[in-house]
Amino acid sequence: MSTQSIHADQYYIEALLHNETQVVGEIYRRFAPKVKYYVLQNSGSADDAADIFQESLVDIYNQAQYKGLQLTCPFEAFLLMVCKRKWLNELKKRGRQGVTKDLDEQFNVGEDSFRDAEKTWADNEKARLFKTMLGQMGERCQEIIRLSLTDKPQEEIAAKLGVTYGYLRKKKSECMASLISAIKDNLSKWGLT
Amino acid sequence: MGIDMNDIDYELIEQYFSGRMTPEELAAFENRRQADPEFREMVATWSDVSDTLRRSLQTDPQREALIQTLQSNRYQFKEKGKVVSIRRFMAAAASVAVLIAALMYWSPWKKDLYSQYAIEEMISPAERGSAKDSLAQQAAEQFNQRHYKAAIVTLDKLLTDQPGDAYARYYRGLSYLENDQPEKARPDLEAIYNGESVFKYEGAFFTALSYLKEKNIAKCREWLLKIPQNAENYDKAQELLGDL
Numbered sequence: 035m036s037t038q039s040i041h042a043d044q045y046y047i048e049a050l051l052h053n054e055t056q057v058v059g060e061i062y063r064r065f066a067p068k069v070k071y072y073v074l075q076n077s078g079s080a081d082d083a084a085d086i087f088q089e090s091l092v093d094i095y096n097q098a099q100y101k102g103l104q105l106t107c108p109f110e111a112f113l114l115m116v117c118k119r120k121w122l123n124e125l126k127k128r129g130r131q132g133v134t135k136d137l138d139e140q141f142n143v144g145e146d147s148f149r150d151a152e153k154t155w156a157d158n159e160k161a162r163l164f165k166t167m168l169g170q171m172g173e174r175c176q177e178i179i180r181l182s183l184t185d186k187p188q189e190e191i192a193a194k195l196g197v198t199y200g201y202l203r204k205k206k207s208e209c210m211a212s213l214i215s216a217i218k219d220n221l222s223k224w225g226l227t
Numbered sequence: 228m229g230i231d232m233n234d235i236d237y238e239l240i241e242q243y244f245s246g247r248m249t250p251e252e253l254a255a256f257e258n259r260r261q262a263d264p265e266f267r268e269m270v271a272t273w274s275d276v277s278d279t280l281r282r283s284l285q286t287d288p289q290r291e292a293l294i295q296t297l298q299s300n301r302y303q304f305k306e307k308g309k310v311v312s313i314r315r316f317m318a319a320a321a322s323v324a325v326l327i328a329a330l331m332y333w334s335p336w337k338k339d340l341y342s343q344y345a346i347e348e349m350i351s352p353a354e355r356g357s358a359k360d361s362l363a364q365q366a367a368e369q370f371n372q373r374h375y376k377a378a379i380v381t382l383d384k385l386l387t388d389q390p391g392d393a394y395a396r397y398y399r400g401l402s403y404l405e406n407d408q409p410e411k412a413r414p415d416l417e418a419i420y421n422g423e424s425v426f427k428y429e430g431a432f433f434t435a436l437s438y439l440k441e442k443n444i445a446k447c448r449e450w451l452l453k454i455p456q457n458a459e460n461y462d463k464a465q466e467l468l469g470d471l
Contacts, residue, residue, distance in 0.1 A: 050293060051289070052289075053289065053292045053293045053296055055296050055299075055425060055459070056457060058293070058296050058297065058300065059300055059459045062300040062303045062459075063303065066300075066303050066304060070304055080304050080305060081304070083304055084301050084304035084305075087304070088294075088297045088298070088301065091297055092290065092293070092294065092297070095290060095293055096290070099287075099290070100282055160279060161279050161280075161282070161283045162283075164276055164279050164280050164283070165280065165283055165284070168280060179280070180284065182277075183277060183280055183281040183284060188245060203238065203241055203242070203245070204238060206241055207234070207237040207238045207240070207241040208234065208237070210237060210240075210241070210273060210276070210277075211234065211237045213276065214272055214273065214276060217276065
């Protein structure tokens with residue numbers, strides 16, 4: 035975590051955390067045009083831009099809610115870094131070459147902020163990868179893993195699935211092993227290393 | 228999968244995270260974790276995968292509420308490009324803007340004012356998997372494929388179950404509207420306007436559109452004027468007022 039002091043723009047993050055609709059509207063009014071421009075300049079559509087923008091804000095929410103993200107640079111700069119990172123990766127997934135036209139304005143952000151933005155993108159992308167790979171497993175494995183991740187006692191889960199506790203444990207470790215191996219196979223395709 | 232070292236290792240890790248080890252087993256496990264970097268990494272990956280999945284599979288009502296707010300702002304990406312302050316691309320952007328403005332002015336595809344402002348897409352709920360969510364998902368698909376009659380039937384079911392579901396009511400209003408039943412759309416949309424959901428002022432906006440559909444310009448104007456300056460769709464409402 036960053037050692038720099040918290041930027042005054044942290045209130046935008048608080049607004050995301052508390053769903054303050056006025057401020058969220060302001061985020062769109064102030065920052066959407068730039069992201070739209072950037073994506074349109076780099077072989078994307080307005081719809082792509084809207085998706086990237088929305089996902090980035092949710093990523094920032096997740097990072098603040100669950101990983102204690104605190105802003106150490108202007109919100110605009112941070113949001114743009116996350117959006118750009120996301121679009122760059124999206125282009126890669128679509129088999130296109132990377133971004134060629136950058137925004138003219140460059141913000142002077144510290145390395146800490148840059149690293150926080152990169153981590154915001156990467157942590158969330160990783161979560162999406164995990165979820166996608168889980169979704170591609172057999173139904174039984176999905177069921178076992180989903181149930182195991184709840185706080186229910188293992189015995190109760192075994193009863194629910196109609197198996198013994200010993201079988202559940204064995205099956206669960208097999209399912210986790212193949213999930214982990216599928217994840218590892220896809221890390222680089224998803225731009226994660 | 229054949230039985231090899233890995234399978235046994237994974238069973239051990241499972242046992243460890245389930246908290247089912249005897250003190251002796253636990254000590255042996257910790258020793259191995261200290262000594263064997265590969266094993267240590269396996270344990271860390273397992274823990275990362277389960278923690279991350281647990282968090283992302285859990286419903287977060289706060290996040291769901293935020294996503295609805297974000298989606299109600301999505302239209303801002305469809306508006307005519309506001310001036311972006313980027314010096315180097317200014318000239319290029321300006322010429323694109325002129326072209327877009329010209330196209331918008333002549334707009335060969337533009338049928339009437341109503342269709343210009345009508346909603347195009349129903350936001351589908353995030354995947355959560357309950358029966359209620361799959362109904363909402365189904366309604367979203369029907370709406371987005373323009374099968375409004377079917378969407379109304381699905382949304383009726385949701386609303387019978389939960390009459391207070393603003394999301395379902397809002398989209399049922401829009402479905403009636405798109406299905407050329409403005410008089411049936413209005414009770415839903417007005418209820419949305421009278422409520423306190425994120426769709427509140429969209430309710431007013433689409434009530435206005437329902438009157439526009441009937442060429443009742445006075446009523447349309449009256450409803451647009453209910454949208455206050457701090458509402459997200461204020462600009463859109465003002466734009467339509469200008470067009471009237």
